Amino acid sequence: MVAKNAGIADALEKRCDNAITAVGGYFLLACGTILLTSNGRNHATMWPADALILALLLLNTRANWPAILAAGWAANLMANALARGWDPGLIFYGGINMGQTLLAALFICRKGRPQNVLADSATAVRFVLYAGIVAPALGALAGSLVTALIFAQPFGTSFVRWYVSNALGLLILTPFLMSLFDGSFVQYFKEPVRADRKEVVGLHVLHVAVTGAVFAQNIAPTLFLPVSTAMALSFRLGxxxxxxxxxxxxxxxxxxxxxxxxxxxxxxxxxxxxEFVLQFYLGVILATTLPVAATVSSRARALQDLTEREEALRLMMAHSSDGIVSFDMSGKCRWADGPLEAYLGVEPGALVGRTLDALSLRAPALAARLLECGAGGGEGSSSIEFCPILRPHLTLEASFATMRQDGKPVGTVVTLSDVTGRKAREIATRSKAQVDDLTGLLNRSGFQKRLRDALADERRTVTLALVDVDSFASINDNYGHGVGDAVLWEIARRLKASTRTDDVLARLGGDRFAVLLGCDLETGLKVCERMVETVRESPVVNDGAVSVLASVRCGLAQHARDMRREEIFDAAAAALEDLKRRGRNGVAVAA
Structure with missing residues (x-):
């Protein structure tokens, strides 16, 4: 409740402040303008008072507009009564002035209330259209009718004076008063550094001096000189x-x-x-400086936004785990940021301006991929993985994005991510998928891959041994599957102990094992005989309650040229079956 009451009090205080500003400011501007530029019966040369009301309307929410308009109307009535003498028809002047100002504000705010009316070209055009053309024209139509009826002034002349004076007043004073009220001018002179502040003050002093000198004499028509200095102010200061x-x-x-x-x-x-020449001259100046000012302000704001976004991006990159490198079409690094020193062994700043040669010394795969792209636009794979030369323990993923302008490639942005952990997990997952859960040996899938790799090397001698456990089904039937699993585990251990370091041992399934031997038949035969002897020399399970003896048989086949993988398996299996027909354990070589 307290907060709500405080909010209401603040709103009322703001409305009172606006009303006081509107009454006092409008009265002073209106009185001064009428006394200086009017004979008391015709319209003033330039009417700045309405600009005060328009500025207040544009700077306030619509809830505050009625108080501002009422205060402006009252001030208009007082100023006209004091400067022209009382006449009941003066009531209409205030209504017309407030009506045209309200109309301009409504049209200008159709797409949102602008912070300033010269913020960009679109806002400036909307401001000039409604505050400089539409609203003053409608106000001039109504005001000239009232002037003709009250003061018997010609309608045509009155229309032109009203329109031009109100349009000039709104266009010249509204931006000034808005900037004055919102504190822009204070920041304008406070923000620049000392050297820039001297330039700002110096340009304004020069402009005032030139303008004063031009209008202090009536010998030479030098009206172009103030326009030149005004343009300099617009271009330099916005x-x-x-x-x-x-x-x-x-x-x-x-x-x-x-x-x-x-x-x-x-x-x-x-x-x-x-007076008409002066109005025309001021109109030319407005038509010249306002578009320039709007364009300069728009570009300045765009540059500020770009600077802020670049700074935000730099802050993000400073705390990001990714590195970014950008190359143009010629292969020159234009931008670099992120933990590149940790990834490639080079600071980001050291890469900027360098060619791909600097990158190829640290990441040849990355440089080669960029070279394939033409360093800016070649199509291809969207990412690669590589290990940097100076950081071989890392695995980095480089993602490529082509920068385009008007549909044409202009460069490439590379994002570098550390995928070392992910790569290790992938390898672990793949390895786990190729491992037999019971024995810890390779499973059929893992063994098939190793066999394919071995057979693909034509210089390598490959011998395959298939191993079966004798009467394994009886062991399961007599002792249970738990003991059967223990038998398989112990046999796998003994087979592993009997093979050489570079031999590949796997459990293909059930009680069948396979051994990939990188040797000829004679050496392979000795390895298999050693495995058979190691298994049968002592019980494979002996826990006091259960003692199990087991034996194995081996079928051996050597890979010959042009022999397919299935054929070497079939040969070893045939030798194993032949051994089974002739006896239980031992080693048989394929014919």
């Missing part, structure tokens, strides 16, 4: 520079013309024509 520059020309030019000084006084066709 939105706020253009606003202050245009305002300086408007104030100095209006005062000088009113006092009969300046190049515009060279026009000897009467005061009305001189």
């Amino acid at each position: 939105r706020l520079g253009a606003i202050l520059g245009t305002l300086a020309i408007a104030v100095i030019g209006s005062l000088a013309t009113y006092l009969g000084h300046g190049p515009i006084s060279l026009v000897h066709s009467g005061v009305d024509i001189q």
